[in-house]
Amino acid sequence: MVPLVIGLFFFSSVQLIFIGIIGEYIGAIHTQVLKRPLVIEKERINFD
Secondary structure: OHHHHHHHHHHHHHHHHHHHHHHHHHHHHHHHHHOOOOOOOOOOOOOO
């Protein structure tokens, strides 16, 4: 019974670590997307 509980805790902790890594990756992508301009202008005409 005890090895079963230890194995369950071990695999649960591994899953939580990987969820944290994926969360950090998605957060980095989100901040990169927020820093981009809404529109990219190729050329401006009649603006001084």
